[in-house]
Amino acid sequence: MRVHKIAVIGGTGPQGRGLARRLAEAGHSVVIGSRSPDRAEATAGQVRDRTGGDVSGTDNETAARTADVVLVVVPWDGHRDLIASLAGALDGKVVISCVNPLGFDARGAYGLVVDEGSAAQQTQTLVPGARVVGAFHHLSAVSLWETEEVLDHEDVLVCGDDKEANEIVAALAPAVTGRPGIDVGPLRLAGHLEPLTAVLIGINRRYKVRSGVAIAGIAR
Numbered sequence: 398m399r400v401h402k403i404a405v406i407g408g409t410g411p412q413g414r415g416l417a418r419r420l421a422e423a424g425h426s427v428v429i430g431s432r433s434p435d436r437a438e439a440t441a442g443q444v445r446d447r448t449g450g451d452v453s454g455t456d457n458e459t460a461a462r463t464a465d466v467v468l469v470v471v472p473w474d475g476h477r478d479l480i481a482s483l484a485g486a487l488d489g490k491v492v493i494s495c496v497n498p499l500g501f502d503a504r505g506a507y508g509l510v511v512d513e514g515s516a517a518q519q520t521q522t523l524v525p526g527a528r529v530v531g532a533f534h535h536l537s538a539v540s541l542w543e544t545e546e547v548l549d550h551e552d553v554l555v556c557g558d559d560k561e562a563n564e565i566v567a568a569l570a571p572a573v574t575g576r577p578g579i580d581v582g583p584l585r586l587a588g589h590l591e592p593l594t595a596v597l598i599g600i601n602r603r604y605k606v607r608s609g610v611a612i613a614g615i616a617r
């Protein structure tokens with residue numbers, strides 16, 4: 398396994414903390430990023446205690462600058478401003494976006510219309526020199542942090558326009574699912590992967606489960 402130094406931007410939230418845990422357990426070096434270095438260090442301490450791994454915490458920009466792979470795990474609200482503020486630090490990096498632009502109303506979750514096509518494409522537009530990959534959209538934060546199971550009934554779907562970056566990200570997926578991610582094609586497909594999460598949320602509410610995505614027809 399190739400070991401990476403992975404920054405988790407917004408790593409103080411449940412999804413970022415859960416992914417940080419799984420990546421640290423697999424042996425990657427993880428830097429939790431936050432707007433508050435103190436919050437980042439507090440979450441890093443939780444992940445260190447849980448995993449015994451190499452986990453630190455700092456502000457988002459320092460985290461992004463020190464890593465070779467940057468995972469963006471922030472809400473859609475404020476996404477554009479945050480990415481624009483980090484553009485210099487993200488330039489040239491493999492940037493993974495698992496941001497889901499969703500709205501919620503009385504009928505449940507739904508995908509928002511994004512001018513650039515998706516959150517991942519917005520990141521690519523704002524940071525043309527980054528190698529943006531969409532992935533890890535469909536994993537539950539609860540499953541990532543609270544269970545001990547390898548989530549080997551789920552697939553990580555990966556999309557991006559840089560083949561090598563897609564391969565790097567697909568190779569990170571076994572930390573969570575025990576098997577490589579599935580490269581589904583170009584970055585524009587993030588416009589389909591992101592709102593699919595609204596479907597999973599609908600299933601979760603109706604059946605009281607934590608659903609995920611698994612692709613049939615691929616030999617394992």
Ligand SMILES: NC(=O)c1ccc[n+]([C@@H]2O[C@H](COP(=O)([O-])OP(=O)(O)OC[C@H]3O[C@@H](n4cnc5c(N)ncnc54)[C@H](OP(=O)(O)O)[C@@H]3O)[C@@H](O)[C@H]2O)c1
Nearest residue numbers: 407409410411412431432470471472475496497534537538
């Ligand atoms: N939760 C899930 O089960 C799940 C599953 C799949 C995908 N996702 C996606 O993962 C992303 C994060 O989800 P989450 O539930 O972890 O979100 P969250 O707790 O709402 O936010 C994560 C972190 O982002 C930072 N943040 C919040 N607002 C911000 C702003 N305006 N500008 C910059 N940073 C901000 C905060 O960190 P600081 O205050 O420390 O900076 C916060 O702890 C979302 O896009 C979501 O769609 C979530």
